[in-house]
Amino acid sequence: MELQYLIVYFEILLMCFIFCGVMLFNVRHDIGSDWEVITFKSLLYTLMIAVVVDGITHAQYRGFLHLSPLPIAILYAIYMFLMGGLMGFLWFVFAEMRLGTTLSMKKWYFVLSLIPVLISAILCFGSIKTGWLFQIDDQAHYSRGPYWMQHNFIPYIYFAFTTLHAFILAKKQVNPIKRRQFYILSAFIISPFFGALLQLFIGSHPFVAPASTIAVFFIFISLQGNMINHDSLTGLNNRLRCNQYLDSLINSCEKGNGFYTFIMDINKFKQVNDTYGHIEGDKALRLAANVLRDVTDEYKGEAGRFGGDEFVAFIKEKYLEKPEDFSKVINERLKEACLKQNIPYILSFSVGYYYNDDNKPQRQELLDKADQMLYEEKAAR
Numbered sequence: 377m378e379l380q381y382l383i384v385y386f387e388i389l390l391m392c393f394i395f396c397g398v399m400l401f402n403v404r405h406d407i408g409s410d411w412e413v414i415t416f417k418s419l420l421y422t423l424m425i426a427v428v429v430d431g432i433t434h435a436q437y438r439g440f441l442h443l444s445p446l447p448i449a450i451l452y453a454i455y456m457f458l459m460g461g462l463m464g465f466l467w468f469v470f471a472e473m474r475l476g477t478t479l480s481m482k483k484w485y486f487v488l489s490l491i492p493v494l495i496s497a498i499l500c501f502g503s504i505k506t507g508w509l510f511q512i513d514d515q516a517h518y519s520r521g522p523y524w525m526q527h528n529f530i531p532y533i534y535f536a537f538t539t540l541h542a543f544i545l546a547k548k549q550v551n552p553i554k555r556r557q558f559y560i561l562s563a564f565i566i567s568p569f570f571g572a573l574l575q576l577f578i579g580s581h582p583f584v585a586p587a588s589t590i591a592v593f594f595i596f597i598s599l600q601g602n603m604i605n606h607d608s609l610t611g612l613n614n615r616l617r618c619n620q621y622l623d624s625l626i627n628s629c630e631k632g633n634g635f636y637t638f639i640m641d642i643n644k645f646k647q648v649n650d651t652y653g654h655i656e657g658d659k660a661l662r663l664a665a666n667v668l669r670d671v672t673d674e675y676k677g678e679a680g681r682f683g684g685d686e687f688v689a690f691i692k693e694k695y696l697e698k699p700e701d702f703s704k705v706i707n708e709r710l711k712e713a714c715l716k717q718n719i720p721y722i723l724s725f726s727v728g729y730y731y732n733d734d735n736k737p738q739r740q741e742l743l744d745k746a747d748q749m750l751y752e753e754k755a756a757r
Contacts (some may be wrong), residue, residue, distance in 0.1 A: 412695060426458040626739065663714070
């Protein structure tokens with residue numbers, strides 16, 4: 377009976393390991409920024425290592441392995457740190473980057489966020505000698521320590537904060553796609569929370585690992601779905617998503633509630649490619665896209681890449697008094713970004729726009745009018 381139970385336990389852990397491995401294999405570099413990809417992969421590696429350690433310690437607990445007390449104590453310390461402090465911290469970092477707030481870039485904010493994971497590390501590895509979280513007797517038998525329960529709250533400091541932060545930002549978000557993404561981030565806590573509750577009362581069964589795997593899997597599915605609507609090079613909305621958003625603006629447009637359609641391209645971009653190569657050209661596109669995204673977000677609009685060096689932005693009238701202000705700000709910011717990164721050229725946009733209010737034009741008609749203004753501006757240079 378014991379052997380049969382252990383086989384079932386291992387089968388569950390094996391499925392978790394395989395699921396994480398499949399996700400890890402299919403994580404593409406265009407699901408987000410480099411740091412987002414690195415952090416999400418680290419989250420998967422952490423979960424996979426924890427699953428392996430869980431299997432070893434449980435085999436020892438059931439009497440199918442016979443390790444000495446010190447190795448077992450080290451394995452328990454590793455498992456508690458991985459599933460406690462480290463996993464919570466990695467999720468916090470990943471979620472904050474996905475939320476895209478300037479707060480996550482503050483050094484003091486990052487340092488402050490390290491405190492719970494450092495406390496976890498001290499408690500976990502200190503318990504090898506002190507027994508704070510667990511105790512291993514001379515026969516290598518495990519028992520919970522006096523601070524075991526308190527340590528379980530550490531990852532939920534991270535989970536609860538990101539849940540609240542994502543939920544608040546989702547309520548403020550005017551873009552339905554981003555709003556949905558933020559709600560998904562805020563829901564991450566649900567599965568690990570119930571898994572931890574079950575593990576608390578039925579400690580002999582593996583609930584935490586499957587619950588954590590399910591939570592990460594839903595985020596993975598969200599990331600994959602997000603790729604359908606985004607340009608792989610810049611991370612901006614792609615042409616498909618831009619067309620969908622523009623259609624929604626046209627359908628909801630009415631007198632006094634109009635919007636601006638901007639079309640822009642990078643001046644002398646071909647010279648950048650010809651002089652510095654296509655790799656540098658891609659860097660220039662990403663730089664321009666990042667500036668465009670930041671400025672458009674300030675006006676509560678949406679930005680996208682149509683292809684090549686051609687970009688679009690859509691901003692509602694109530695958030696933008698003068699369209700010329702948008703053109704001016706975006707070029708000022710782009711110049712600042714080029715100087716800050718010390719690149720050997722200065723990028724700028726030529727910008728065309730068209731205003732629409734209660735009229736119901738065809739999408740292409742609206743784009744063509746904005747495009748016409750763009751080429752008139754370029755011709756005037």
